[in-house]
Amino acid sequence: MLNNFKAVFILLALVLFSTKINAQIKPGQFLDGIAAVIGDEIVLESDIEEQANYAQQQGTKVADKCEFLSSIVNNKIVIYEAKRDTVIENRSAQIKDMALQKYNQILSQFPDEKTMLGMYKFRTGYEMRNAIEKIDSDQYYGQQKYARITDKTDVTPNEVTDFFNQFKFQLPQVKDEVVLGKISIFPKLTEAHKQELIDKLNKIKKDIEAGESFETQARIYSEDEGSASNGGLYKAINKGQMVKPFEAAALNLQDGELSDPVESEFGFHLIQLIKRTGNKYDARHILLKATPTKEEIAATKKQLEDIRQQILDKKITFKDAAYKYSDDKSTKFNAGVMQSQDGGDKIEKLHLDPTISYQIAGLNKDDITEPFEETVNRKQAVSIVSVNDIIDAHTLDLNTDYERVKDYALNKKKGEIVDKWVKSKIPNIFISIDDKYNDCKIKDALTKKK
Numbered sequence: 001m002l003n004n005f006k007a008v009f010i011l012l013a014l015v016l017f018s019t020k021i022n023a024q025i026k027p028g029q030f031l032d033g034i035a036a037v038i039g040d041e042i043v044l045e046s047d048i049e050e051q052a053n054y055a056q057q058q059g060t061k062v063a064d065k066c067e068f069l070s071s072i073v074n075n076k077i078v079i080y081e082a083k084r085d086t087v088i089e090n091r092s093a094q095i096k097d098m099a100l101q102k103y104n105q106i107l108s109q110f111p112d113e114k115t116m117l118g119m120y121k122f123r124t125g126y127e128m129r130n131a132i133e134k135i136d137s138d139q140y141y142g143q144q145k146y147a148r149i150t151d152k153t154d155v156t157p158n159e160v161t162d163f164f165n166q167f168k169f170q171l172p173q174v175k176d177e178v179v180l181g182k183i184s185i186f187p188k189l190t191e192a193h194k195q196e197l198i199d200k201l202n203k204i205k206k207d208i209e210a211g212e213s214f215e216t217q218a219r220i221y222s223e224d225e226g227s228a229s230n231g232g233l234y235k236a237i238n239k240g241q242m243v244k245p246f247e248a249a250a251l252n253l254q255d256g257e258l259s260d261p262v263e264s265e266f267g268f269h270l271i272q273l274i275k276r277t278g279n280k281y282d283a284r285h286i287l288l289k290a291t292p293t294k295e296e297i298a299a300t301k302k303q304l305e306d307i308r309q310q311i312l313d314k315k316i317t318f319k320d321a322a323y324k325y326s327d328d329k330s331t332k333f334n335a336g337v338m339q340s341q342d343g344g345d346k347i348e349k350l351h352l353d354p355t356i357s358y359q360i361a362g363l364n365k366d367d368i369t370e371p372f373e374e375t376v377n378r379k380q381a382v383s384i385v386s387v388n389d390i391i392d393a394h395t396l397d398l399n400t401d402y403e404r405v406k407d408y409a410l411n412k413k414k415g416e417i418v419d420k421w422v423k424s425k426i427p428n429i430f431i432s433i434d435d436k437y438n439d440c441k442i443k444d445a446l447t448k449k450k
Contacts, residue, residue, distance in 0.1 A: 036073055037432045039080040043072050066440035073431070074422045079138050081425060082145030091140060097236045099133035101226055108225040149421050150414040155406060163409035164398045171396045171408065177346045178360065179389035181318050181336035183307065184328040184374075184381040186265075187292035187300040194263070197288045201261040201270045204286060208258060214272050214284050223267070224287040232272075232284035239279050246271065250283045266290065266379070292380055297373065300382040304371040308384050311368060318368075318386050328376050328383075337388070346391060356385055363387045 036043040051068045082088055103125070110116040113125055122128040155163070164171075189197075204221060208214050218232030227234055239247065245264040253259055253273035262269045267289040274282035292300075307325055310316045316324075322336030331338055340347045349357065359369045368386045375381065398405055433440075 033434070035069065035434050035437065036076075037430070038073055038076040039429050039431075041076040041080050043069070043076060047072050064440075066437065069433070069437055069440060073433075074419070075138075075142055077422050077425055077429060078145045078149075078418065079142045080429065082141035085145060085148070087148065088141065088144045092137070093236070094238060095136050095140060096133055097238065097241075099129050099136060100235060102132050102136075103129045104230050105226040108227075108229045146414075146418060149418050153410065153414050153417060155409045155413055159413070160402070160406045160409045161398065163412065164396075164405050167408075168396070168398075171405070174391065174394050174396060174401065174404075176349045176393050177391040178349060178352070178387060179345050179391075180338045180347065180356070180360070181322065181386040181388050182328065182331050182338050182356075182383055183304070183318070183322050183326045183336055184331070184376045184383040185300050185304060185325060186290075186327045186376075186379055186381050187296040189290050189292060189296060193293060193296070194268075197268045197290075198261045201268055201286065201288060205258055205260075205270055208272075214258075214286075218284060218286045221288070222286040223289045224285065227285065228287075232286055233274070233282070234285070235282045236280045237283060239281075245269075246285070250281060251276070290379075297380070297382060301371040304382055304384050308368055308371065311386075327381070336386070338385075346389075359385055360387055365390050 033045045034042050035045050035048055048065050048068050051072065052065050107113060107116055110119070117123070117125065117128060120128060122131070200221075204217050208217055213231075215231030215233070218228055222228040222232050224232070234242075237247075237250075239251075241247075242250070243264045243266070245262050246269055249259045249262040249269070250271050250273050253271065255273055255275050257273055259269070259271040262271060267287055270286040272284045274284060276282075303325075307316075307321050311318050311321055319335040322332055326332040326336065337345050338347060339345060341351070352360075353374070355372070355374045359372050360367075363369065365387055369384050371382050371384050373380065374383055376383070396405060
């Protein structure tokens with residue numbers, strides 16, 4: 001446990017919920033040495049370096065890397081045991097499929113595979129896909145086991161009070177925050193615009209039926225960043241993975257057959273079923289996105305201006321308007337309220353999307369922005385945002401920040417439970433630490449057998 005209380009929670013977030021750090025592959029981080037081996041799990045030197053750098057960015061003093069080694073090793077013990085836990089669903093196949101999709105999405109941002117591999121310092125595509133798969137696998141199994149270990153953990157009001165009294169001078173200060181509501185509408189395409197996209201796909205279909213390669217046509221015309229560079233191919237698609245119109249059309253085809261243009265929330269698809277095996281199938285598609293015209297965007301802005309005025313005139317509440325009109329499911333069913341990364345309704349201003357930050361600048365509580373354009377779920381949208389509350393930076397107080405303090409207390413208690421659980425597993429797991437960490441006290445503790 002670090003002396004700096006803030007570091008405790010940074011480490012907890014890093015060790016148990018590593019999404020912020022490892023959700024995406026970053027250039028030049030994987031061709032490095034092995035710092036430790038835990039069962040059949042490994043810790044790379046870059047893992048330790050990355051977490052130390054992140055802690056420094058958060059204002060934590062990093063004297064040495066021993067604490068980070070300890071935390072990462074503990075995390076690997078959780079992952080190792082999770083993969084042996086028969087209660088936890090084995091999602092190896094799904095994780096592998098998702099890794100391929102992520103790989104293709106990254107590849108679509110580069111002119112060719114060689115350039116991408118050079119940027120990320122991988123020798124082969126196979127090596128990079130394995131790295132993505134390993135990251136996602138660790139995240140899934142670590143979170144699942146952590147949840148099982150701490151399943152029924154809770155804190156009483158007395159424990160929260162005791163925690164606050166003990167750590168109140170070490171708790172991080174609350175930064176400037178806001179509580180925001182949002183209504184987003186995706187501009188609707190006119191029938192003439194839809195027909196234009198359908199006609200284009202029908203022309204492509206005829207060219208394919210006349211002998212053109214579907215793969216080549218997908219590379220030329222498809223606007224799906226995740227598959228265009230791969231000839232429109234998605235392999236081992238699980239039933240329920242794709243949007244319903246896509247899946248319904250694909251599974252009604254015979255192997256090699258082409259669909260008619262299919263409309264989904266993303267646009268219009270031309271689909272070719274490659275093969276079906278049990279509950280999985282391979283398919284290619286060409287996507288023409290439903291990119292709205294200036295006139296379609298203007299019509300949506302007019303619609304939102306009317307909705308905004310109804311809210312200001314108190315003819316409808318923001319909550320009811322969000323449920324009735326919003327196309328963004330993340331806010332539609334949440335009274336229109338935007339959520340922070342941790343699932344709460346208070347969002348640090350520093351973490352706001354730049355577009356929204358700009359739109360609310362200078363507004364007061366209960367103000368509503370004018371309609372503005374933004375991207376929501378990779379689709380062009382028009383939105384309005386209400387400022388439900390403004391919380392100035394302040395020191396945590398038990399009276400006004402009880403739920404936040406409770407979360408800190410609960411996380412600390414969960415961390416202690418996991419730490420105790422990990423220590424009970426150490427004697428039965430093979431652990432090897434590189435000699436360069438001989439000065440770390442944790443090495444003796446981890447490799448000591450009962």
